[in-house]
Amino acid sequence: MNISQTFSIAVQSLRNNKLRTGLTILGVVVGIFSIIVIMTIITMLQKSIEEGLSQLNKYTFQIQKNDPTFGGGPRFRETRPDIKIEEAYRLKELLTNAKYVAAEQWQFGIVVKYGNKETNPNIQVAGITADAIKTNNWNIEYGREIRETDVQYSANVCLIGKDIVDKLFPNINPVGQTIRVGGRPLQVIGVIEAQPALFGQSRDNYIVLPITTWQSMYGKYGRSVNITVMSYGKEDYNDVIEAATGYMRIIRKLSPGEPDNFYIYSNESMISQVNDITGPIKIGALAVSIIALIAAGVGIMNIMLVSVTERTREIGIRKALGARKTWILTQFLIEAVVLCFIGGIIGILLGLGIGNFAGSFLNAQTAIPVDWVIIGITLCVLIGVIFGTYPAYKAANLDPIEALRYE
Amino acid sequence: MNIINIEHITKIYKVGLEEVHALRDVSLRIDKNEYVAIMGPSGSGKSTLMNMLGCLDTPTSGKYEFKGVSVSEMTDNELAKIRNKEIGFVFQTFNLLARSDAVHNVELPLIYAGIPTAERRERAIQALIDVGLKDRLHHKPNELSGGQRQRVAIARALVTNPSIILADEPTGNLDSKTGEEIMGLFHEIHEKGNTIILVTHEEYIAEHAARIVRLKDGLIESDERVERRYIPKIKTTVAQ
Ligand SMILES: Nc1ncnc2c1ncn2[C@@H]1O[C@H](COP(=O)(O)OP(=O)(O)O)[C@@H](O)[C@H]1O
Ligand SMILES: [Mg+2]
Numbered sequence: 001m002n003i004s005q006t007f008s009i010a011v012q013s014l015r016n017n018k019l020r021t022g023l024t025i026l027g028v029v030v031g032i033f034s035i036i037v038i039m040t041i042i043t044m045l046q047k048s049i050e051e052g053l054s055q056l057n058k059y060t061f062q063i064q065k066n067d068p069t070f071g072g073g074p075r076f077r078e079t080r081p082d083i084k085i086e087e088a089y090r091l092k093e094l095l096t097n098a099k100y101v102a103a104e105q106w107q108f109g110i111v112v113k114y115g116n117k118e119t120n121p122n123i124q125v126a127g128i129t130a131d132a133i134k135t136n137n138w139n140i141e142y143g144r145e146i147r148e149t150d151v152q153y154s155a156n157v158c159l160i161g162k163d164i165v166d167k168l169f170p171n172i173n174p175v176g177q178t179i180r181v182g183g184r185p186l187q188v189i190g191v192i193e194a195q196p197a198l199f200g201q202s203r204d205n206y207i208v209l210p211i212t213t214w215q216s217m218y219g220k221y222g223r224s225v226n227i228t229v230m231s232y233g234k235e236d237y238n239d240v241i242e243a244a245t246g247y248m249r250i251i252r253k254l255s256p257g258e259p260d261n262f263y264i265y266s267n268e269s270m271i272s273q274v275n276d277i278t279g280p281i282k283i284g285a286l287a288v289s290i291i292a293l294i295a296a297g298v299g300i301m302n303i304m305l306v307s308v309t310e311r312t313r314e315i316g317i318r319k320a321l322g323a324r325k326t327w328i329l330t331q332f333l334i335e336a337v338v339l340c341f342i343g344g345i346i347g348i349l350l351g352l353g354i355g356n357f358a359g360s361f362l363n364a365q366t367a368i369p370v371d372w373v374i375i376g377i378t379l380c381v382l383i384g385v386i387f388g389t390y391p392a393y394k395a396a397n398l399d400p401i402e403a404l405r406y407e
Numbered sequence: 408m409n410i411i412n413i414e415h416i417t418k419i420y421k422v423g424l425e426e427v428h429a430l431r432d433v434s435l436r437i438d439k440n441e442y443v444a445i446m447g448p449s450g451s452g453k454s455t456l457m458n459m460l461g462c463l464d465t466p467t468s469g470k471y472e473f474k475g476v477s478v479s480e481m482t483d484n485e486l487a488k489i490r491n492k493e494i495g496f497v498f499q500t501f502n503l504l505a506r507s508d509a510v511h512n513v514e515l516p517l518i519y520a521g522i523p524t525a526e527r528r529e530r531a532i533q534a535l536i537d538v539g540l541k542d543r544l545h546h547k548p549n550e551l552s553g554g555q556r557q558r559v560a561i562a563r564a565l566v567t568n569p570s571i572i573l574a575d576e577p578t579g580n581l582d583s584k585t586g587e588e589i590m591g592l593f594h595e596i597h598e599k600g601n602t603i604i605l606v607t608h609e610e611y612i613a614e615h616a617a618r619i620v621r622l623k624d625g626l627i628e629s630d631e632r633v634e635r636r637y638i639p640k641i642k643t644t645v646a647q
Contacts, residue, residue, distance in 0.1 A: 016507070313502070316502070317515075321563070322490045322491020322519040324484050401458050
């Protein structure tokens with residue numbers, strides 16, 4: 001009598017009672033399914049965000065007045081001075097190891113008109129210095145770029161994104177035409193190449209003006225500009241961040257002990273922020289799933305106990321025919337573990353399938369959270385052992401005569 | 408050579424505060440190739456004695472030697488091994504695994520004996536052929552008649568070539584005609600050299616045995632060798 005024979009006995013008796021087997025499995029399926037589906041969706045989102053970030057604005061970072069994300073210093077929101085265009089130009093002078101230093105400001109939800117056509121009020125209007133075309137990775141498809149002289153003279157010119165071309169200029173060349181934004185005439189000088197969609201969102205419904213023109217339309221005071229910096233490559237990225245921080249402190253005349261009154265916003269800081277949110281969600285999901293699995297385990301124990309009672313006679317027969325205690329114990333333990341394992345596999349497959357299906361509606365990339373699949377299977381086996389032990393022990397210690405007499 | 412030697416065996420069951428003396432003072436020797444019937448009214452201790460002989464239970468006091476080895480000092484595992492290798496049980500209620508077919512039922516003791524799959528399959532099928540169930544190998548108990556079920560149980564008892572067959576009222580759940588057929592099968596098994604102990608409370612069944620032990624209130628009332636007054640016809644359905 002060896003373990004593989006015990007195993008085949010266990011599998012045989014699971015097969016013999018499919019309804020009982022199915023019901024027992026169900027509890028585990030639910031427990032594992034919930035953990036895997038949540039982890040799959042989180043993993044998908046994380047993967048998409050990280051890839052999206054790395055494809056967007058390589059080697060760039062932003063300097064903003066405030067930390068725009070969760071937990072970022074609202075305490076300073078009132079007291080921090082706005083970042084001005086002049087500071088951006090000053091930084092550009094000082095930060096000689098950066099490739100580009102630009103300033104930009106954004107206004108959202110704007111209507112753009114051309115003749116008697118107009119867009120929905122969902123256009124983004126950017127005001128920029130010339131370098132921002134580089135830091136944003138914009139390519140001019142035709143026409144010309146915004147130049148420093150346009151900025152200097154607050155020229156009434158603009159670049160337009162592909163969505164605007166589609167909407168307002170379906171049949172004619174927009175370059176040289178005049179559009180109106182909030183009553184202000186702006187001459188289209190160029191069209192920006194379509195950008196790959198990010199998270200399924202088009203990124204082409206925007207127009208770009210010289211930052212000075214933008215400020216005369218939307219206000220110069222009470223609005224902080226964002227400074228965007230691009231390093232030459234990955235290697236000097238962190239050095240440039242460090243240098244930029246130092247120069248900004250000089251520009252803003254901060255004395256050595258004072259904290260920064262600006263915030264540096266890099267891809268790394270964003271990814272770590274994503275992790276800051278997903279971390280607690282994962283722990284929460286794990287806790288919920290463990291509770292669900294313990295509930296499933298109690299269910300399994302319950303059904304196993306009923307099954308031990310139901311099968312009292314069978315156990316008596318097996319003992320009369322020479323089964324040792326340990327073999328009966330192992331048989332019932334294997335049954336419990338196999339049940340949990342099968343339930344776990346089904347739960348994992350369902351979780352991966354439905355997780356990826358649901359995640360695809362969030363435009364996230366498909367993913368398999370391998371670590372959680374392993375954790376899930378381990379949990380299942382553990383639950384099987386923990387909650388199978390008592391019924392198995394009970395079965396093994398039945399008195400053979402009592403068991404044989406059981407009706 | 409005697410297979411079973413019990414001396415001054417007692418068995419006391421405690422039910423609440425009350426003590427039930429199922430066996431008071433029983434001594435018995437049974438030799439190889441004997442055919443013994445144990446008789447007595449209901450509650451006289453027949454089953455208790457059988458369970459003791461079959462190593463399913465241990466006596467409260469007294470000595471039990473199986474093939475010269477003291478059973479009362481055996482561990483659980485040693486008892487399981489004796490049951491597996493030395494004893495073949497046949498029960499009144501058949502005690503087959505309801506959801507398994509005839510072959511798997513007969514295989515069961517061989518699995519616990521650690522016999523490899525191919526060999527145990529072959530032996531199980533042969534044992535079923537020997538009891539005349541060649542055409543019922545893959546029937547489950549509920550697809551078999553009472554007599555056929557008892558044949559499966561007998562095949563299961565024989566398949567390990569045990570030293571002794573213990574049958575506790577094997578015909579108790581069968582009609583008299585089927586009962587006779589089963590007794591015919593026991594007769595054949597005995598002829599082949601097996602040792603059989605049979606519990607019954609019916610005289611016409613006990614008549615098949617060569618020795619009758621009568622129990623009453625946990626004591627042996629009589630133990631006598633008898634002329635076998637009835638030898639059943641060998642049925643054609645039984646092994647050729
Ligand atoms: N497990 C038990 N617990 C208590 N009393 C028992 C038990 N088994 C048997 N007895 C009692 O022991 C006596 C003998 O029982 P048993 O050997 O089954 O008799 P028989 O098989 O001759 O009808 C009976 O009085 C019965 O009630
Ligand atoms: Mg009885």
